[in-house]
Amino acid sequence: MSRLKLVFAAILILFCHYPVLAGEPEQKAGQTEKDAIMDDIVVTGKKEDAAEAPAGAKVPAVVNSTTKSELKKITVLTTDDALRYNPGMYLRKLYPGGSIPLSIRGTYPFSPQTLVQADGIRLSDYTSSGNTRWSQIAPEEIERVDVIYGPYSAMYSGHTLGGVALITTSLPEKMQVIANASYMYQNFKAYESDYDLDGYQNHFSFGDKFGNFRVFGLFERIENEGQPISFNTLLADNGGAAAGNAVAGYDSDHDFQNRKRFIIGDQGTRDITDTTCKLKFGYDLDSNTQLNFQ
Incomplete structure (x- = not known):
């Protein structure tokens, strides 16, 4: 009797596993085998050549x-x-x-x-x-x-x-000349501060190639007044002098912790003056080697 049970159990296991075929796509009605199975798709990343990425190739x-x-x-x-x-x-x-x-x-x-x-x-x-x-x-x-x-x-x-x-x-491959000039103005108002600020910028560059010799020149001049970027503050709960004359000219608001504070003045404008003069020379020793000086 026990041997008969083992035979029935083996037959049942075979029938349970037979219809399961892993990896086979389900074929819809009216489709041929060629329509139902797609070709393999290969995804590859693009790797830059070392000569094209000198900074990060290695x-x-x-x-x-x-x-x-x-x-x-x-x-x-x-x-x-x-x-x-x-x-x-x-x-x-x-x-x-x-x-x-x-x-x-x-x-x-x-x-x-x-x-x-x-x-x-x-x-x-x-x-x-x-x-x-x-x-x-x-x-x-x-x-x-x-x-x-x-x-x-x-x-x-x-x-x-x-x-x-x-x-x-x-360095340039052919003659190039770039010249531009700009003027800046702003009226800065914040709290009790009120400034009229202006500035200018002049930019000129040139470059050319003569045979294997290359040259590039740059002149830039900028003068500008920058607005204040921070203010001097005093928390209101720090108290004041017990006696003295009342003062004016301040403003007040609340900081990021919702504490009342007094704005007692800005930290001033920024005077910017910058002049850049540069000359660069290059000589092509061969198609892959260049000697530069600046």
Whole structure:
């Protein structure tokens, strides 16, 4: 009897597993086998050639590169605009002519945690402000911008906790002359402060190629008055003098903790004067080697 039960159990197991065929797509009525089964789809990533990505080809980190052809699709008025659309970038542009620091998400903007270089020359300073001299590079001479995210490369010096921004410039292939002038004006009003501020900027650059010899020149002059960016405050619950003359000229509001405070004055305007003069020379030794001097 027990042997008969084992035979029935084995037959039942075979019938339970027979109709289950893994991986076979269900064929609808009216479809042929050719219609029901699709061809394989292969998805591959595009890897840049090392010659096309000099900054990040061998760096074990996330690298975002922007080429000159891509920069032509956006408005690049100043050099820092070339980094505007990079992921995780923070550039606080307060007024024209300011040495704005560059910070990457996760780092403090007013500390030297992001390195900025142009052709191997450091543009960002070592101080706590981390300001960057963007005016040393003209927008029209930028060939590409490579951003390395994170402190993953020992190729560069310190202050790279957030990352490294590498600007590569190029010399012109033909004659080019760029000249522009601009005038700025603003009326700044906040609390009891009222300022009429203005400034101007002149920009001139030229470049040409003579055989294997290339030359590029830049002159830029900017004078501008920047508005106050912070105010001196005093909390109302700190109290006042027991006796004395009443004063006027202040304003009041509430801070982010909803505490009443007095605005007792701004920290003044910023006078900006910057002159940049630069000459670059290059000589093509062969199709892959160029000798540059600036």
